Amino acid sequence: MMLLWAVPEPLAKLNSDIYLNFVKEDRWKYLVEGLGVTLRVTFFAVLIGIALGFLVAIIRSTHDKVGTVSPLVKVVLEVLNFICNLYLTVIRGTPVVVQLLIIYFVIFGSVRIDKILVAILAFGINSGAYVAEIVRGGIMSIDQGQFEAGRSLGFNYTQTMWYIIIPQTFKNVLPALGNEFIVLLKETSVAGYIALADLTKGGDIIRSQTFSAYLPLLAVASIYLFMVIILSNLQKLLERRMRSSEK
Numbered sequence: 748m749m750l751l752w753a754v755p756e757p758l759a760k761l762n763s764d765i766y767l768n769f770v771k772e773d774r775w776k777y778l779v780e781g782l783g784v785t786l787r788v789t790f791f792a793v794l795i796g797i798a799l800g801f802l803v804a805i806i807r808s809t810h811d812k813v814g815t816v817s818p819l820v821k822v823v824l825e826v827l828n829f830i831c832n833l834y835l836t837v838i839r840g841t842p843v844v845v846q847l848l849i850i851y852f853v854i855f856g857s858v859r860i861d862k863i864l865v866a867i868l869a870f871g872i873n874s875g876a877y878v879a880e881i882v883r884g885g886i887m888s889i890d891q892g893q894f895e896a897g898r899s900l901g902f903n904y905t906q907t908m909w910y911i912i913i914p915q916t917f918k919n920v921l922p923a924l925g926n927e928f929i930v931l932l933k934e935t936s937v938a939g940y941i942a943l944a945d946l947t948k949g950g951d952i953i954r955s956q957t958f959s960a961y962l963p964l965l966a967v968a969s970i971y972l973f974m975v976i977i978l979s980n981l982q983k984l985l986e987r988r989m990r991s992s993e994k
Contacts, residue, residue: 881923
């Protein structure tokens with residue numbers, strides 16, 4: 748006698764929802780293509796954030812640490828420090844989504860420009876402000892004797908910063924930088940405000956076609972969580988290697 752097992756209704760409903768949201772009409776491609784956009788924006792924004800952040804941090808810390816200098820150098824440092832402070836105040840005092848909209852609709856509103864480039868600039872400039880304060884805190888925490896040790900070795904201020912101060916600073920601020928880059932990855936989810944088809948937008952497109960929010964949003968959240976776990980583990984691995992190199 749053959750027994751026929753009926754598929755439980757909840758499982759059948761789940762299978763139907765998976766087919767509708769991801770398999771039918773190859774809707775899974777929205778997530779894959781969106782993930783590629785998110786990773787590109789995050790990667791290049793991180794590079795801009797690091798470069799801009801370190802530059803601003805060095806200018807501000809130099810302004811605070813350098814003692815007797817020529818009047819011309821003092822004026823230059825004052826002007827650069829004022830510009831850096833203005834940049835930090837504006838960027839940290841306004842939401843990143845507003846900055847994104849201003850760059851796209853105001854600054855580049857009259858020209859045709861790739862939306863991915865706009866997102867990279869917006870998130871890179873925003874991240875640079877937070878990286879700058881993280882790095883500046885790291886530089887200011889280095890004992891003054893390290894600067895004096897650099898001078899005793901015949902290094903000028905720039906060489907002392909490059910060979911002695913920055914390597915120690917990077918090691919000290921690595922956990923905070925890793926956290927900032929994780930935050931940046933998640934902040935890119937607002938790129939859909941300029942109709943950029945990133946990961947979050949891909950899930951929203953599926954939701955708008957299937958009128959089912961649960962699975963698309965759960966898939967987007969799971970992908971973000973997976974990427975954050977990978978970044979966190981890479982950060983821990985780099986920290987362990989840097990600690991082992993000191994022994």
